[in-house]
Amino acid sequence: MKTFFLFFLFFISFNLMAQPPQGIHWNKAGNTVFTVQDNNIVATQFPAMESSTLISAAELTPTGATEPLAVRNFFFSNDEKKLLIYTNSKKVWRYDTRGDYWVLNLINKKLTKLGKGRPASSLMFAKFSPNGNKVAYVCEHNIYVEDLNTNAIKALTTDGNYFLINGTFDWAYEEEFFCRDGFRWSPDGAKIAYWQINAKNTRNYLMINNTDSSYPFIKPVEYPIAGQAPSPFKIGVVEIATAKTKWMQIPTDPVLQSYVPRMEWANNNKELILQHLNRKQNVSDILLCNIKTGQPKTIYHETDSAWIDILALWDEDYSYGGWDWLNNGDAFLWASEKDGWRHLYSIRKNGKSELKITNGNYDVMGISAIDQKNGYVYFLASPFNATQKYLYRTKLDGTGTAERLSPENQNGFHEYAVSPTALFAEHIFSNHYTPFVREWISLPNHQGLDGNLVNTAIAQADPANSNVQFFKIKNKDGIEMDGWKVMPEHFDSTKKYPVVFYVYTEPWGQNVKDEYGIAHNFLYNGNMSKDGYIYISIDNRGTPVPKGREWRKCIYRKIGRLNISDQADAASQILQWPYVDTSRIAVWGWSGGGSATQNLMFQYPNIYKTGIAVAGVASQFTYDNIYQERYMGLPQEDSADFVAGSPITYAKNLQGHLLLIHGTGDDNVHYQNMELLVNKLVKYGKQFDMMSYPNRTHSISEEPGTREHLIHLYTRYLQQYCLPGPR
Numbered sequence: 001m002k003t004f005f006l007f008f009l010f011f012i013s014f015n016l017m018a019q020p021p022q023g024i025h026w027n028k029a030g031n032t033v034f035t036v037q038d039n040n041i042v043a044t045q046f047p048a049m050e051s052s053t054l055i056s057a058a059e060l061t062p063t064g065a066t067e068p069l070a071v072r073n074f075f076f077s078n079d080e081k082k083l084l085i086y087t088n089s090k091k092v093w094r095y096d097t098r099g100d101y102w103v104l105n106l107i108n109k110k111l112t113k114l115g116k117g118r119p120a121s122s123l124m125f126a127k128f129s130p131n132g133n134k135v136a137y138v139c140e141h142n143i144y145v146e147d148l149n150t151n152a153i154k155a156l157t158t159d160g161n162y163f164l165i166n167g168t169f170d171w172a173y174e175e176e177f178f179c180r181d182g183f184r185w186s187p188d189g190a191k192i193a194y195w196q197i198n199a200k201n202t203r204n205y206l207m208i209n210n211t212d213s214s215y216p217f218i219k220p221v222e223y224p225i226a227g228q229a230p231s232p233f234k235i236g237v238v239e240i241a242t243a244k245t246k247w248m249q250i251p252t253d254p255v256l257q258s259y260v261p262r263m264e265w266a267n268n269n270k271e272l273i274l275q276h277l278n279r280k281q282n283v284s285d286i287l288l289c290n291i292k293t294g295q296p297k298t299i300y301h302e303t304d305s306a307w308i309d310i311l312a313l314w315d316e317d318y319s320y321g322g323w324d325w326l327n328n329g330d331a332f333l334w335a336s337e338k339d340g341w342r343h344l345y346s347i348r349k350n351g352k353s354e355l356k357i358t359n360g361n362y363d364v365m366g367i368s369a370i371d372q373k374n375g376y377v378y379f380l381a382s383p384f385n386a387t388q389k390y391l392y393r394t395k396l397d398g399t400g401t402a403e404r405l406s407p408e409n410q411n412g413f414h415e416y417a418v419s420p421t422a423l424f425a426e427h428i429f430s431n432h433y434t435p436f437v438r439e440w441i442s443l444p445n446h447q448g449l450d451g452n453l454v455n456t457a458i459a460q461a462d463p464a465n466s467n468v469q470f471f472k473i474k475n476k477d478g479i480e481m482d483g484w485k486v487m488p489e490h491f492d493s494t495k496k497y498p499v500v501f502y503v504y505t506e507p508w509g510q511n512v513k514d515e516y517g518i519a520h521n522f523l524y525n526g527n528m529s530k531d532g533y534i535y536i537s538i539d540n541r542g543t544p545v546p547k548g549r550e551w552r553k554c555i556y557r558k559i560g561r562l563n564i565s566d567q568a569d570a571a572s573q574i575l576q577w578p579y580v581d582t583s584r585i586a587v588w589g590w591s592g593g594g595s596a597t598q599n600l601m602f603q604y605p606n607i608y609k610t611g612i613a614v615a616g617v618a619s620q621f622t623y624d625n626i627y628q629e630r631y632m633g634l635p636q637e638d639s640a641d642f643v644a645g646s647p648i649t650y651a652k653n654l655q656g657h658l659l660l661i662h663g664t665g666d667d668n669v670h671y672q673n674m675e676l677l678v679n680k681l682v683k684y685g686k687q688f689d690m691m692s693y694p695n696r697t698h699s700i701s702e703e704p705g706t707r708e709h710l711i712h713l714y715t716r717y718l719q720q721y722c723l724p725g726p727r
Contacts, residue, residue: 027080030421034076039068041083046424047442049449055083059109062102069102077132081106082148084128084135090121093171093667097180101126101137103148114146115139116153124168125181125320129189134240136183136192138167143183143194145240156192156238157245163200163222170199170222170231175668176626177261178312178319188269191237191291195263199231205670211694221667226621226628226642227635229257235274237291249294250276250287256634259626261310264321266349267329273349277308281630284308286334286347299351302336306556307630309335313544314342315367324370326396333357333377335364337549344377346396357398363546365389368425369418372396378405378418378443386545387470387482387514388431389413393444405446410454413515418443429454430516432484433466467529468519470512473538475569482512482545483538483570486519488726489529491579495726498584500528500718501571501608502537503600505563506592507555507631510545511537523588525715532725536574540566557633560599560620560645567596568604575607586722588612588714591669591698598647598658598677605655610722612714614661615669615698618648618677622670651680657721658688661710663696689717 025034031046039057044050060068073086082105089099099121101114115123118139126137129145136145141160146153160166167183174180183194204220224230232252236245252258256279263274272289276296286300302308312319314335324333331346339356342363346355358364362383368391369378375396382388390406391414406414412431419425422443430436439453448454467487472480488497502521504511512518519535521528528535539545540563542555555562575582587608589597594616601611617623620642621635628642629635635642643649662674674692681688691713696702700710 024417024426025074025076026419027076028420030419030423033419033424033426034074036071036074039071041071041074046419046440047449049440055104055106059104060085060111062111062113072096072099075128077128078130079132082128082132084126086126088121092124092180093174095180097168098122098124101135103135112148112151115144116151125183127183127185129185130187131189134189136185138183141165141168143167143192143238145192154240154243156240156243157194157196163198165195165197165199167194169195170197170202171667172224172230172624172626173197173259173261176624176630177259177310179261181320184264184321186237186265186269187267190241190269191239193235193237193263193265193272193291195260196234196236197231198234201229202231203228205667205672207665207667207671209665209695219665223667223670224625226623226625226632228625229255230259230279230625232257233260235260235263235272235289237272246291246294248272248289248291248296250274250289250296253279262323264323267323267325273323273332275311279629280633281307281310281626288349297351299349300334300347300354302338304337304553306553309337309342314364317367324367326370326372331355333367333370335367337553340549342546342549344379346398355398357396358394358402359398360402361548362402363548365546368416369420369422370396371422373421376422376444378416378422380414380416382546385411385514386539386547387512389415389513391416391446403444405444407446407455410458411514413513424449427454429457431514432468432470432516432518433463434458434461435516470514473570473573475540475566479541479566481538481540481566481570483536484512484519486529486533486535488532488534492726493579495579496581497532497534497579497726498581498586498722498724499534499536499574500722501567501585501587501600502535502593503567503587503589503596504591504593505540505543505567505589505596506559507542507544507552509592510539510543512539512545523711523714524718525711528724531719533722534580538567538570540570542566556631557638557641558645559631560595560647564596564599564603567600568607571600571604571607581727583609584722586610586612586718588614588718589616590614591616594661594669595647598660599645599650601656601658602647602650602653605653609656610658610718611656612659612661612717615663615666615700616647616660616673617669618673618680619646621646622673622676648677648680651677651686652684654681654684654686654688657717659713659717660688660690661693661700661713662691663693663698663700665695665702666698668698 033044040053041055043054057068069087072089075084085102089096092098101123103112122139124138143156157166169179199222202222202224205223207219210216235248238245259277266273276285282304284302285298287296289296331348334345334347344357362381365380376393378393392402394402415428417426427441428438437454437457440449542563587597594613597611597613600608664671
């Protein structure tokens, strides 16, 4: 139920990620970066910033072809003598993780396509073996290895099918754990460890396609809803030579089942390290598995009265593989909120001790780099302003205080792609009045290498040209929440103006950030400020804001109640502003924000007069188990909470104007939610409006004209029922 439109920056580290979004790639020394420019692969050396063509478009043109390969992504072998090229990509659920792979020998310039005889665009997550002589990949639910010297292809698994998934994942793991690449080469290249997901007992959601043929047909999606057991996993280790798999003996609840969202080799050829979560995701064990016996042992155990955050919330770079090893594999870096803040710890692999590395009343927002040579970890945090983000570093031995590296004059939102040796970085900066600026810097002094681009942009930007204002407002318990507002042009305090609230409110969305364009309404056809609207967004408790564990996790088992009451508390105060027209109050949101919009319209009809809910979850019983149970518990134990948090429960209270929008092909928040809510509204005689987009997914973006139609629909409805302009 995460918002699809959140702005994400993907920084791809050297040879770590097999996910296709094209990014920058560092060499091992961390002083050269490789990018695709005009169908060439260009190398830029630091600190001189000298660029040269490493691989020309001609070298990327297959024999007999007239055009070079359209490079979606590329990966070097460990010896940097071969290049793996990803192209002709196709979408699998959210991302285009299926396509064609080619290998370019950088010595003799021979270009070879992998997967001979396999269907076009059917290979996934191809990776070089450690010695660069083989490539492994997933194709149609099985794992294959291809010898680059002989081009012989060998199946390492043969039992894979739609329900038995080897080397990748089902819908729920992919969506909620960000697990897509499901296999790992051993350091010696003799074995591959992999996930197997058994979805044979997971029921399908049946989405009906009424438009692509004369007769409707069904598109099934294996999708475990809240209350259903997840698809069971296995972790196996397959020998390349024999194609025989040894299964790890990981304990699990035979009824409730459990999860393994992370797995890697334990910095050796004999053990795997993995994170094992119970069904409720409030107990986490780090296990070491002996691959010879298959037996695990627990080296780190953690519990939380709410839930334990997954990797993507504190180390997004490793969503496609990797583990932060320290001291030659004797320890590893881990994050925990057990002291009330998200901090980093060094955990000994023998399980006998741990060391707290970061200290203070702040949250680690992400790990940027580990510089073991000089004894530092680089991380993102914002101790004093939860709407901003900065680069810090601190000693790996836990001594001293964190040092802010982002310049003091650069207040706003920073992102970094730090080189493996932490000497250089790509730096992207913006704030609400400074457009996004990209520059290359040296570290730790944070000096620009291609000019002083960020400081120049800040100096040229005028805060007065931005109509975004940040403010703070308290809920009824006195807890302060951050918000932004955009006031109408030519504002006249003696007149009354309509207010439009933009909401998300759930644990996967922070709306209030000090970055450029944050208050732009991408569905409004025009300029809300010029048209005379006050546009507002507020981050309530439970949103993933860096304000500590209690802020984020007090929403446990209270989604649809606590977040909604916080929003209503803020809105009721805003209605007291003398220039607010209380008869023209609108709210809108998408996905979790669509759910919040429905709840606000139904639970607080005296406040919100117009609502536009896009792709909302009307009943929490219909959403996937990983997300909904993480934040709400198990419905078989806590069904009253699910009922109390679901908009459908309060549908009878609707008084204002409500527009429901949904794609019938939404594999995330299924169209069933629309029809369940429609039935309830009809039952209680409530008039409303609705728009169904045939076969569109959660993004409602497919097919020509879709986004334009949606924008016009949204704008017309808002202007019709929440009239713009002062009175």
